[in-house]
Amino acid sequence: MTEPHDPSAPDRDAAVRAAVDAGFPSAVADLGALVRIPSVSWPAFDPAHVAESAERVADLLRATELFDLVEIHRAPVEDGSELGQPAVLAHRPARDGRPTVxxxxxxxxQPPGRDEDWETPPFEPTQRGDRLHGRGAADDKAGVMTHVAALxxxxxxxxxxxxxxxxxxEGExxxxxxxxxxxxxxxRDALAADAIIVADSGNWDVSTPALTVALRGAVAFNLRIETLAHASHSGMFGGAVPDAMLAxxxxxxxxxxxxGSVAVVGLESAALEVPAYDEATLRGEAGVLDGVQTIGRGDLLSRIWAQPAxxxxxxxxxDVANASxxxxxxxxxxxxxxxxPGQSAADAFAxxxxxxxxxxxxxxxxxxxSVxxxxxxxxxTSGWAVAEMRGALEDAWDGTEPVDMGVGGSIPFIAELVSEFPGAQILVTGVEDPDSRAHSPNESLHLGVFKRAQLAEALFLARLDERR
Incomplete structure (x- = not known):
């Protein structure tokens, strides 16, 4: 693709900024309405809430009047034993040689956890200062609303x-x-694209945007440890019989x-260059208590981005209350x-x-x-879409260049996207920052980051509309 001469670019970008500014109050209000829906996809929770959330998202996309189709679908899980949670699909075909995004x-x-660990109710969006608190306010209903606001x-x-x-x-x-x-x-036909924006990551901090370029994989499983055929009195047999807790x-x-570093033979590390990151910043962002030591070896960000954990x-x-x-x-x-990065999850589990x-x-x-x-x-990061997104992020953050960063967490489905659409360029963006506390009590979204994320994506889409 080549970039045509575009003398109207300053006017177009100014119009995009004005549109994002004007629409921001509605975006915050719609995000609040989504947060109020307790759409936890885990089996122990009511699936009706996930269905309600999907309907609400579909309504938001239909209201843009951009799409030829907006539908809700459920696909079978991997083993075909049941249907997955409802997901929303929308599509509008490209014209005149333009790319598809x-x-x-x-x-x-995520489940909210214990109510007493939250300063405000988890499913009641609450603004305190420049942050909106609530389960899903950052991960990832703000990602949903970033797309909607940009559209x-x-x-x-x-x-x-x-x-x-x-x-x-997605709904699960x-x-x-x-x-x-x-x-x-x-x-596949409706989802095939030249570039894919995955709005489910974060930024370096509230003042510095980022593209996520490295993600660790994930292995999770249940392990049952058994030593006895039945429970016995600890006074009668303790000291001679190994109980399962001891084992x-x-x-x-x-x-x-x-x-504290991993001691499992066969787990590998990656050779990634990492930026400077001091221990005081790590301790503050992670909430490490005074006197508690950090763990691991090597550069701090290498431990988080490039080493196993x-x-x-x-x-x-x-529990203690029932401890006989x-x-x-x-x-x-x-x-x-x-x-x-670089090691397969199957090899790691083995x-x-x-x-x-x-x-x-x-x-x-x-x-x-349950593996x-x-x-x-x-x-x-060599493709044209990455360059376009970097430019849009820098402009949305008023000249601050985006950082290429790794993430200690995982977004495993990205590998599936690449497998299904090998020609697509992957852009991992997001609205989180080090204080967002995704998955934790008191999850929150910085509203300034939220607005800049909308602007960056809107600029990216508007510029691609003129790209051949």
Whole structure:
């Protein structure tokens, strides 16, 4: 593609800015309405809320009057045993040699956790200062509304746009995107694009935009540890009989070296160049308590972006209130691992499971189930779409150049997008910042970042409308 001479560009960009400014109050109000819908996609929660959220998103897209179709679909999960959560699909074909852009976000959210951990109710959007608080306010209903607001601005500025537009708003990203691949294959023609904007990441800080170019992969599974056929009195047999909690504690401790780095043979690290990042910033952004040491080895951002990590995210065992003097016959834990770019998730799971089997103390019996694998990803930054997005981000942030950054978290479905659409350029953007606390209590969105993200995407789309 070549960029035509465009003498009207300053006027077009000014019109886009004005449209984003005028539409911003509505975008914030519509985001609040989405946050009020508790669209948790996990099986233990009411799926009617996810369906309601999908309907609301579809209505927002229909109201732009840009699309030939706006539909809600459910695709089968990977094993075909059931349908996944409802996702929204919209499409408008390109004309006159213009490119097509696919806009991705997800409308489902994480569970809120305990109400008492929130300063305000999780599903009641609350503005405090320049931040909007609520579950999904940042991850990822703000991503949904960034797309909607950018599309509204495009419709205001460009009469009958020629750029192709597809939208995929997923409904189960927070529950492993189990129907994602089948959804892509069922709707391949409507989703095929030259560039894909994945609005599900973050920025360097509230003053500096970023493109995410490196993502760790993910491995998660349940591990059951068994030592006894039944529970027994701890006073009668304790000291001679190994209970499952003892075996579990001893086993899990083998996953890490003394400095907290991963001690599993076969887990690899990536050779990524990382920018400077001091420990004081890390401690402040992560909320590390005074006196608590950081863990790992090497550059701080290398530990987060390019090295593996293992976390125990849940334990099924009696709580303290129900702790009797009993030797537990079994416990179950949920293990979540992050995989460095360059290593397959399957190889990482094989290394972790082999390590656990080899280190099971006292002959404890191990059972693995509910295994979820997600691939790591490195973005090719050499294409025209990356250059266009960098320019739009810099202009939206008033001349601040965007940072190419990695993310310690995972967006596993990006590898599926690349597999299904190998010619598409991937642009991983987002509205989060280090204080957003996605997945945590008191999740929040910085409204200034929200507005700049809308402007950057609107500028990108308007400029592509004139690109051949």
């Amino acid at each position: 696919l806009l991705y976000a997800h409308h489902d959210v 509204r601005a495009l419709a205001d500025v460009v009469d009958d746009p020629a750029v192709g537009l597809s939208v995929f708003i 990203e927070e529950w492993a995107s189990r129907s994602f691949g089948n959804f892509l294959r069922e709707h 579990g504690i001893r086993l899990l401790d083998t996953l890490w070296a003394a400095d 293992i976390t125990v995210t849940g334990i099924d065992a009696p 003097n009993t030797l537990l016959p079994s416990i179950r834990v949920r293990i979540s691992a992050r995989v460095a 290394a972790i499971s082999a390590h656990l089997e080899a280190n099971a103390p006292f002959g404890a019996k191990l059972t693995f189930d 979820d694998l997600g691939e790591a990803f490195l973005v090719d």
